[in-house]
Amino acid sequence: MTLYCIRSFDKAVDATSFCCGQPLLDEYIRRYASQDVRRNVARVFMATPEGDSRYLAGFFTLSAGSVGCSELPESLAKKLPRYPVPVALIGRLAVDAEFQGKGLGSILLADACQKVANASTMLAVAGIVVDAKDAASASFYQHFGFMPLPGQPARLLLPATAFCA
Numbered sequence: 001m002t003l004y005c006i007r008s009f010d011k012a013v014d015a016t017s018f019c020c021g022q023p024l025l026d027e028y029i030r031r032y033a034s035q036d037v038r039r040n041v042a043r044v045f046m047a048t049p050e051g052d053s054r055y056l057a058g059f060f061t062l063s064a065g066s067v068g069c070s071e072l073p074e075s076l077a078k079k080l081p082r083y084p085v086p087v088a089l090i091g092r093l094a095v096d097a098e099f100q101g102k103g104l105g106s107i108l109l110a111d112a113c114q115k116v117a118n119a120s121t122m123l124a125v126a127g128i129v130v131d132a133k134d135a136a137s138a139s140f141y142q143h144f145g146f147m148p149l150p151g152q153p154a155r156l157l158l159p160a161t162a163f164c165a
């Protein structure tokens with residue numbers, strides 16, 4: 001079983017050959033991720049296989065966001081205030097094709113949820129939102145309990161009660 005090291009964006013990690021099957025995500029990690037980190041609009045986390053700290057196997061991004069009450073499923077909205085509520089946003093999450101289907105996607109998602117749970121002791125969030133790039137990735141997130149927002153099938157939410165103690 002491959003073990004991974006997950007750490008904050010690191011220019012020493014080689015993203016040039018990263019290929020996940022979604023060209024926009026490949027281009028993001030190669031060209032735009034460092035700018036987002038520098039401008040404080042996203043934190044980027046990279047996974048490298050143990051023993052090869054320069055090979056990019058996968059990554060995800062975390063940012064702050066908000067969701068309007070009217071966008072939420074009724075079951076959740078009725079427990080929340082009527083104004084927009086704070087959420088954490090997994091803007092992007094991707095695994096290199098060579099590593100797909102071996103558990104890394106679930107490791108990255110679990111790590112993202114843990115990081116948000118830790119941060120939420122200082123900065124409250126009502127949940128985690130993801131923007132799925134296509135139906136297959138929406139189905140990946142649903143597999144882990146994310147629910148599509150009504151009328152926005154590509155935008156899914158995991159309520160804080162699912163990952164916060």
Ligand SMILES: CC(C)(COP(=O)(O)OP(=O)(O)OC[C@H]1O[C@@H](n2cnc3c(N)ncnc32)[C@H](O)[C@@H]1OP(=O)(O)O)[C@@H](O)C(=O)NCCC(=O)NCCS
Nearest residue numbers: 093094095100101102103104105106133136137139140143
């Ligand atoms: C979606 C993606 C992140 C999944 O990563 P992965 O490493 O292949 O996934 P894993 O091997 O960790 O799979 C974890 C679980 O999710 C399930 N799964 C994986 N892809 C799935 C899908 N499209 N639909 C439903 N379930 C899926 C697996 O069967 C597995 O289930 P199990 O834990 O019960 O065995 C990866 O395929 C990828 O990077 N795709 C291209 C980029 C993308 O679409 N990113 C998401 C949107 S930003």
